[in-house]
Amino acid sequence: MTAAPTSAADQALAAWSRRNRRRALWTAALGLLALAALTLDFFLGTAMSLGESWNALWGIGGASSRQSFIMHDLRAPPALMAGLVGAALALAGAEMQTLLDNPLAEPFTLGVSGAAALGAGLALALGLRLPFIPQEWAVSANAFVMACAALAALQALTRWRAGGPQTLILFGVGLAFAFSAMVSLTQYLASPEDLQQLVFWTLGSVQGATWAQAGLMALVLALCVPFSLRAAWRLTALRLGAERAEGFGVDVGRLRRGALARVSLLAAAAVSMAGIVGFVGLAAPHVARRIVGEDHRFLLPASMFCGAALMSFASAAIKLMASWNGVGLLPIGLMTTLIGLPVFFALILRRRAA
Amino acid sequence: MRASGDLAARGLRVRYGAREILKGLDLPPLRPGEFVALVGPNGAGKSTLLRALAQLIPYQGEVRLGAADLRKMKPAERARLIGFMPQSLSAAEGLSVLDSVVAAMRAGGETIPVAEAARSAFAVLERLKIGHLALSALDQLSGGQRQMAGLAQALARDPEALLLDEPTSALDLAKQIQLLEEARRLAGEGRILVAALHDLTMAAQWADRILILREGELWGHGAPAEALTPAMLAEVYGVSGRVERCARGRLLVLADGRL
Structure with a gap:
């Protein structure tokens, strides 16, 4: 039986639907990849083999309570944190690139990382801590407050002198330099022990993460994601130009403020929990864009999954390297760049060649 | 779509820094069904006037469509009344023409299902004879095709008034005629259509009325034979x-x- 002849409209719309289904499938595949990476990261470790890890997780095969503790309380929170931080940075990066209409934008472009580092530096090196905050949260709390303060200053500046994305970027880069100078100052003033801690923090790490921290990170992400997804069509329209989007009935000012608030929260939370993990926020959205295109219904989740996968693979790689040569766990901020860069370059070069 | 009333503006003032671009311009009522060409030398304020009418830049004065004061409307409501097509169209990598028109429909907070939006978006493309480009990437279109895609985006919400900023600037002769014919038809259905044009002979051939701008003021207006x-x-x-x-x-x- 042959299908009834269809009109050009039906054919085009069917092709469009197929393309969207393909994008949705790719997004789901990236989600599975992120999940696989997280699982791999979770089961890899220096103290136990894969089999032992499996047994310890479920409390079978004569696993000791120490092994069970390692799986549930030492491995699970960092593994979860790596995925969550990756997802948060990538989502923030994707929104930032659209918001500022700049492919180089990432959560740290606007000085967030510098501000967070300064907050951490003040706590670690100079002992300046927020009151009523428990000791183990002091560095994160300082970093979070400083990162939020930096972005609030940025929001205020752009509101005061209404300007486009370029103004925002210039303000942000200016702030980044100022914070970087102040971080150097705290490093200069710090004792050698404090300095080592500070340097380690700025290189990024999720190894010390607790369930409470991972839970908080998950909460921040859960708060932001629905709003991001709700703004997906508006963000797609913004890719056609701010004036176009405004003409379509998008309140661009409001969209920018909302997205900037989400980006601030995500980046500040991620930085305060994991230190400075570069490259994920820049590269993950670009990788996702190459795979699913600019339609933000797919781009936003795909970016999150790419970011999570990149972080989890980096974390797993660190553990593998540590078990091979016993150098100890390298900072994850270095590894994300080393792992992500080849993928990033390959995708860009392939696109250029095509 | 028939416009619910005239598009009119009073005392429009726009300044960029110290420079006053529109100097208290009064716009005579533009009537439904009318194709109005906006002409004048570079820097006369044509684009600025269109942007102010579309509520895309801050201005002093008043713009009304029928009884509605456009400035007091929410962007999403306003977008149902006024469509604007800017002169330059940036093309996001990887978005197809159909994607962009659906985004134009959905971005203003419309809740129509995506499949339905896609169907009406495709109808707009077919009307503009670019149905075959539906799945082409915006960044791979020629300048003229991109201009037509831009018109499709502006038309997506079936607005009562359509403001086109130099819509023919990137088009060859045949495409210019196609676009102006389409503009005529859109006006003929009862819309208010305003297009900034440089080619006065084209303006004379296609427009019902010509508005002449000079140095931020309305120098004159009238039927082509009177105005030119x-x-x-x-x-x-x-x-x-x-x-x-x-x-x-x-x-x-x-x-x-x-x-």
Whole structure:
């Protein structure tokens, strides 16, 4: 039986639907990849083999309570944190690139990382801590407050002198330099022990993460994601130009403020929990864009999954390297760049060649 | 779509820094069904006027469509009344023409299902004879095709008034005619259509009325035969020229030289 002849409209719309289904499938595949990476990261470790890890997780095969503790309380929170931080940075990066209409934008472009580092530096090196905050949260709390303060200053500046994305970027880069100078100052003033801690923090790490921290990170992400997804069509329209989007009935000012608030929260939370993990926020959205295109219904989740996968693979790689040569766990901020860069370059070069 | 009333503006003032671009301009009522060409030299304020009418830039004064004060409306409501097509269209990598028109429909907070939006978006593309480009990436279109895609985006919400900023600037002769014919048809259905044009002969051929802008003020307006005169060419453009009728009775604007 042959299908009834269809009109050009039906054919085009069917092709469009197929393309969207393909994008949705790719997004789901990236989600599975992120999940696989997280699982791999979770089961890899220096103290136990894969089999032992499996047994310890479920409390079978004569696993000791120490092994069970390692799986549930030492491995699970960092593994979860790596995925969550990756997802948060990538989502923030994707929104930032659209918001500022700049492919180089990432959560740290606007000085967030510098501000967070300064907050951490003040706590670690100079002992300046927020009151009523428990000791183990002091560095994160300082970093979070400083990162939020930096972005609030940025929001205020752009509101005061209404300007486009370029103004925002210039303000942000200016702030980044100022914070970087102040971080150097705290490093200069710090004792050698404090300095080592500070340097380690700025290189990024999720190894010390607790369930409470991972839970908080998950909460921040859960708060932001629905709003991001709700703004997906508006963000797609913004890719056609701010004036176009405004003409379509998008309140661009409001969209920018909302997205900037989400980006601030995500980046500040991620930085305060994991230190400075570069490259994920820049590269993950670009990788996702190459795979699913600019339609933000797919781009936003795909970016999150790419970011999570990149972080989890980096974390797993660190553990593998540590078990091979016993150098100890390298900072994850270095590894994300080393792992992500080849993928990033390959995708860009392939696109250029095509 | 028939416009619910005239588009009119009073006392429009726009300044960029210290420079006043529109100097208290009063716009005569533009009627439903009318194709109005906006002409004037570079820097006269044509684009600024269109942007102010579309509520895309801050201005002093009043813009009304029928009884509605456009400035007081929410962006999403306003977008149902006014469609604007800017001169330059940026093309996001990897978005297809159909994606962009669906985004134009959905971005203003419309809740129509995506499949339905896609169907009406495709109908707009077919109407503009670019249905075959539906799945082409915006960044791979020619300048003229992109211009048509831009018009499709502006038309997506079936607005009562359509403002086109130099819609023919990137088009070859055949495409210019196609676009202006389409603009005529859109006006003929009861919309208010305003297009900033540089080619005065084209404006004379297609528009019902011509608005002439000079240095941020309305210099004059009227039917093509009244508005386009050697005196206007001299005073507004600083050009010595003639306005003649060809054998078919059409107006031809001929510029002889600068004054």
